[in-house]
Every structure is written in C-alpha cells, then in structure tokens.
Amino acid sequence: MNYQTELKDDILFVKLHGDLIASSDTQAMVEEVDGSGDGESLLCAVDLSDVRFMDSSGMGVLVSLLTKFRNRGGELVLIKPSDHIRKLLIVTKLNAIFTIAENDSFAAQFLKESIY
Numbered sequence: 001m002n003y004q005t006e007l008k009d010d011i012l013f014v015k016l017h018g019d020l021i022a023s024s025d026t027q028a029m030v031e032e033v034d035g036s037g038d039g040e041s042l043l044c045a046v047d048l049s050d051v052r053f054m055d056s057s058g059m060g061v062l063v064s065l066l067t068k069f070r071n072r073g074g075e076l077v078l079i080k081p082s083d084h085i086r087k088l089l090i091v092t093k094l095n096a097i098f099t100i101a102e103n104d105s106f107a108a109q110f111l112k113e114s115i116y
C-alpha cells in the first residue's frame with residue numbers, strides 16, 4: 001500500500017493506493033497520520049477510491065484512526081470507497097460508524113461542520 005498526506009484548511013487528507021492489509025507500510029501510515037500536526041490535527045479525510053482490497057486488519061486500521069481522532073474531539077470521514085470496500089463496510093456494519101463522502105468538497109464541508 002502507498003499513501004500520501006496533505007494538510008489543507010486544517011484537514012488532513014490521506015490518499016491510499018493499493019491493498020489495505022496488515023503491513024509495515026500500514027503501520028507507518030497510522031503513525032504518520034496520528035502524529036500529524038504534533039498529534040493535534042482534529043479533522044481527517046481518508047480517500048479510499050484507489051483501494052482495491054481490504055482485510056480485517058485494514059478495517060481495524062480505519063477504526064483505529066477514527067477512534068484516535070474522536071478521542072481528541074475530532075472527526076474522520078471516508079472518501080469514495082470502491083464498490084468492494086463499500087460492500088465490506090456494509091457487511092461489517094462499519095458503515096453505521098463512518099461517514100462516507102463522495103468527494104473532497106463534501107468531506108471538507110462535513111468535517112468543518114462537525115466540530116462547530
């Protein structure tokens with residue numbers, strides 16, 4: 001898995017590419033995202049549009065990130081998960097805890113409104 005991070009308007013955007021499975025890359029991404037802005041970032045949008053496959057470890061990564069942001073008073077949204085990933089979220093009922101945005105603009109709007 002590859003990823004890029006960008007801080008834009010106080011929102012940390014994370015773009016994932018490849019398979020979201022247990023690996024050293026996944027752990028590095030979690031640590032980088034959690035430590036962004038000295039661990040003070042409150043808002044995060046994770047773009048899953050280029051994620052082909054996700055296993056239970058990948059789901060755990062998303063839940064872990066969501067928990068980290070919510071524990072510090074913030075929020076996390078998922079952007080445009082592929083059909084396969086969307087089905088996994090539905091089957092595991094994780095769609096009930098994650099907000100899913102269809103694009104960056106909707107994600108940014110939702111995140112900004114979530115903390116006010």
